[in-house]
Amino acid sequence: MAEALHQTESSSIYERDSRSLDGLRASLRNLQVYGITYAKIAEATGVNRSTISQFANNNEPMTYANVDKLQAYVAKREAEIVPMASELSKQQGQQTIGLWQTEEYQAAMGWMHYVWDHRKMGVLVGAPGTGKTTILKQFQRDVPGAVYIEAQPHMRCKDLFNAIADGAGIQLGKGNAYERFASLLDGLRGRSDIMILVDEAEYLHKWDADKFEYLRKIWDNTGTPVVLCGTNALELLLTRGAGRQNLAQLYRRKYELQLKGITAKAIMTHLRQYNLTTDAATMLSEIGSDTQHGGLGNLVEILELCLETAAGGPIDADMVRSAKKYKLMYTR
Numbered sequence: 001m002a003e004a005l006h007q008t009e010s011s012s013i014y015e016r017d018s019r020s021l022d023g024l025r026a027s028l029r030n031l032q033v034y035g036i037t038y039a040k041i042a043e044a045t046g047v048n049r050s051t052i053s054q055f056a057n058n059n060e061p062m063t064y065a066n067v068d069k070l071q072a073y074v075a076k077r078e079a080e081i082v083p084m085a086s087e088l089s090k091q092q093g094q095q096t097i098g099l100w101q102t103e104e105y106q107a108a109m110g111w112m113h114y115v116w117d118h119r120k121m122g123v124l125v126g127a128p129g130t131g132k133t134t135i136l137k138q139f140q141r142d143v144p145g146a147v148y149i150e151a152q153p154h155m156r157c158k159d160l161f162n163a164i165a166d167g168a169g170i171q172l173g174k175g176n177a178y179e180r181f182a183s184l185l186d187g188l189r190g191r192s193d194i195m196i197l198v199d200e201a202e203y204l205h206k207w208d209a210d211k212f213e214y215l216r217k218i219w220d221n222t223g224t225p226v227v228l229c230g231t232n233a234l235e236l237l238l239t240r241g242a243g244r245q246n247l248a249q250l251y252r253r254k255y256e257l258q259l260k261g262i263t264a265k266a267i268m269t270h271l272r273q274y275n276l277t278t279d280a281a282t283m284l285s286e287i288g289s290d291t292q293h294g295g296l297g298n299l300v301e302i303l304e305l306c307l308e309t310a311a312g313g314p315i316d317a318d319m320v321r322s323a324k325k326y327k328l329m330y331t332r
Contacts, residue, residue: 024067027074028056029141036077045069059144099138100270100296102262105131111257112139115227116146116195121219123238124229126259129295132229136197145193151203157181160204160211164218168194181214188222201228205237212237228254261291267299274303275310279317287324302327 028041038056042049047066054060055070062070099105108124112135115122126132140146147167149160161180165172170187172180188194196215198204204211212228219226228234238254267285276284288299305323306315 021067024071024074025056025059027078028052028070031074031077041070041073045073057144099134100262102131102266102270104259104262105135108135108257108259109139112227115225115255116143119223119225120255121216121225122227123234123254123256124227124259125232125235125256127231127261127291127295129293129297129299130259130261130291131296132259133199136199136227136229140197143195145191146195146197148197148199150199151201153203153206155203155206155211157210157214160214164188164196167196181217185218185221188218188224191222191224194224196224196226197229198227199229202230202234202237204228261295262288264289267296274307275312275314277314277316280306280315280320283317283320287320298327 028038031041038049038052041047041052045066047069051060051062051066052070055062055066108131111122111124114120124132124135136148140148145168147164149163149167152159157177158180161172161177161184164170165184165187168187168191170184172183172187175183196218198215204215215226215228218224228238235256235258264285267288268281271281271284284299284303287294287302288296290298302320302323305326306319309315309319309323
């Protein structure tokens with residue numbers, strides 16, 4: 001009896017409530033924002049830095065003792081940080097741009113989890129600057145098995161196979177395209193932890209449309225959920241095909257969400273956390289709601305320039321105009 005108890009206590013896998021462990025992982029990652037690196041945490045707790053990193057970022061298991069040490073450390077540091085951050089925000093206004101969890105963002109994340117839970121093939125469409133890439137990358141951070149791929153104009157089928165295999169930890173052989181694809185399917189079968197996220201997916205049609213068909217076959221044969229993300233050009237490809245290519249089989253399977261972008265009114269609500277004049281806030285809200293010219297992505301870049309220029313002071317309309325002009329000069 002005593003021996004069995006000892007074995008349980010010394011188990012290498014920590015089996016408490018998964019939600020509390022997820023919260024600890026999120027807290028460890030959040031401390032990085034305040035300059036508290038995994039190396040500093042390791043020095044303070046005696047837990048190996050690599051062990052902390054693997055636990056926080058890759059969902060690796062950890063011993064009871066180490067989790068207790070990290071929970072105690074996180075609780076102490078968060079108790080110090082939160083009041084300091086709150087007071088700084090009151091005195092100076094928010095000085096960094098975090099993740100704006102808009103209503104559309106929350107709806108999109110719910111949609112992503114639905115695709116994940118129900119093993120769907122999803123298509124996420126929106127104009128540039130509506131937050132598509134932010135949504136995919138945040139989902140990847142939240143779900144360790146999500147494989148993020150940024151499609152490129154020069155990408156070939158073998159490049160797509162390699163990107164999926166690398167992200168899923170699958171070793172492909174050196175055979176021809178058919179053999180490599182068969183090897184990829186074998187590696188994905190029975191894997192419930194993998195989801196494929198393809199950003200700027202409209203580029204997949206360059207050279208040929210076979211890459212779309214391969215993704216459909218992956219979904220058909222393995223049940224691996226797939227999200228294709230892109231602009232309205234992607235929607236046109238899936239509805240009309242590319243040249244002589246017919247993508248009707250994929251189109252019939254897709255589960256779609258279209259992003260409309262954030263409204264000026266919603267932007268004004270988020271801008272309240274910053275030290276802005278009324279004119280500056282109005283200008284920024286107009287920039288962020290203009291989905292024809294970069295939308296929210298454009299706003300974030302301009303606001304970052306303004307925050308840097310203001311250095312803790314108020315942001316006025318002249319700063320916004322200068323930042324907008326600077327951005328236009330160097331992003332053409």
